[in-house]
Amino acid sequence: MKNFFNLPNPIFRPDSFNDKERNISKFWLDKNENGHNDLNLFFKKNFLNNIPPRYIFSYPSLADTYLKISNYLKLQKNQILLTNGSDGGIKIIFESLVKKNDKVLIMSPTFEMYQVYCKLYQSKFKKINYFLNKDKFNVDLNKILKTLKDFKPKLFCFAYPDSPTGFSFKKKDVENILNFCNKNKIFVLIDEAYYFFSKQTFVKKIKQFDNLAIVRSSGKAFALAGLRAGFIISNKKNINYFKSYRQMYEINGIAAYMLNKIYTPNGIKKIKESVRDLELGKNFFLKELSKNPNIEFIDSDANFIHLKILKKKDILLKKLDKICVFKKKQNHPILRDYIRLTLTTKKNFSKILKVINTK
Numbered sequence: 001m002k003n004f005f006n007l008p009n010p011i012f013r014p015d016s017f018n019d020k021e022r023n024i025s026k027f028w029l030d031k032n033e034n035g036h037n038d039l040n041l042f043f044k045k046n047f048l049n050n051i052p053p054r055y056i057f058s059y060p061s062l063a064d065t066y067l068k069i070s071n072y073l074k075l076q077k078n079q080i081l082l083t084n085g086s087d088g089g090i091k092i093i094f095e096s097l098v099k100k101n102d103k104v105l106i107m108s109p110t111f112e113m114y115q116v117y118c119k120l121y122q123s124k125f126k127k128i129n130y131f132l133n134k135d136k137f138n139v140d141l142n143k144i145l146k147t148l149k150d151f152k153p154k155l156f157c158f159a160y161p162d163s164p165t166g167f168s169f170k171k172k173d174v175e176n177i178l179n180f181c182n183k184n185k186i187f188v189l190i191d192e193a194y195y196f197f198s199k200q201t202f203v204k205k206i207k208q209f210d211n212l213a214i215v216r217s218s219g220k221a222f223a224l225a226g227l228r229a230g231f232i233i234s235n236k237k238n239i240n241y242f243k244s245y246r247q248m249y250e251i252n253g254i255a256a257y258m259l260n261k262i263y264t265p266n267g268i269k270k271i272k273e274s275v276r277d278l279e280l281g282k283n284f285f286l287k288e289l290s291k292n293p294n295i296e297f298i299d300s301d302a303n304f305i306h307l308k309i310l311k312k313k314d315i316l317l318k319k320l321d322k323i324c325v326f327k328k329k330q331n332h333p334i335l336r337d338y339i340r341l342t343l344t345t346k347k348n349f350s351k352i353l354k355v356i357n358t359k
Helices: 037-046 064-073 085-097 114-122 141-150 171-183 203-207 236-245 253-262 267-288 315-319 346-356
Strands: 027-029 080-083 105-107 124-129 156-157 187-191 212-217 231-233 295-300 304-309 325-327 340-342
Touching: 027 340, 027 346, 064 304, 080 085, 085 114, 085 156, 085 187, 085 212, 085 231, 085 236, 105 114, 105 141, 114 346, 124 141, 141 171, 156 231, 171 187, 203 212, 253 267, 253 304, 267 295, 267 304, 267 346, 304 315, 315 325, 315 346, 325 340
Parallel strands: 027 325, 105 124, 105 156, 156 187, 187 212
Antiparallel strands: 080 231, 212 231, 295 304, 304 340
């Protein structure tokens, strides 16, 4: 086939038509979704069974969605831009800020779309590596600051907490990074997709730093991954510029309907309750795992944990595979020996422990 338009070589992306539906009889613990059953039943009973037809047959009307989210965050509506998931927010920031040969600094390992967008927009990018020290991830802040000084990127991206490590910077380290980048005219993107599992947020910093944007997701704590809804938070001037790159309608009507219902006192209460329940499940699970000499684990500030099986790994993985879908392989060298489980309830973790502890 002739390349009439001299298109560059494509960036590898897996084909969606090759996706396989997960087994509904298993726990889905592979993609860091909030599958809390009580929360999903609450959605179904109170919201999903009563969706007005206008949210389906008409084009989205998003004024109420902006109002609900801005009121919850105590921001103005023009400090928010709805996006197609937090991923859509990241893409808009890259598309609007990064031109060919611009420099971008990212972390490693991190959400894979950062590297995809670095390549797509033909940037020159560098990675700062996390390292594992005594079953905890860490990073060299001095190395980050030195790289920022020497490399002089236009954009620095990091997630708080990051995935797949689950690592979070110390609050004072983030403040040091923001101050340094502000003085050196480096734009900072903080990805808060796992907020609520991580209680720390830097939303208030947008009033202090003109070079800051934050992206949020409804796919983690909010249990709405299938709706692909998120948003960017930044100052009015930045948001007004980012709007130039949005689609005709930022999100679909059903996503808007669900966000309108969730960003209410009762909706947020239910989200927080599900997060607390999942964290109780994690604490129970890790306490029990610490008694098993065949398992090492890495906790995280996000909604997943990493397990390292020391003996008879293949046998145990086959047993686990019968009751849950989980991340069996992680490609980055720092995580190659670990499997990953999304948080679930104490009841579900008890069933997983029964399999793990069976001799």
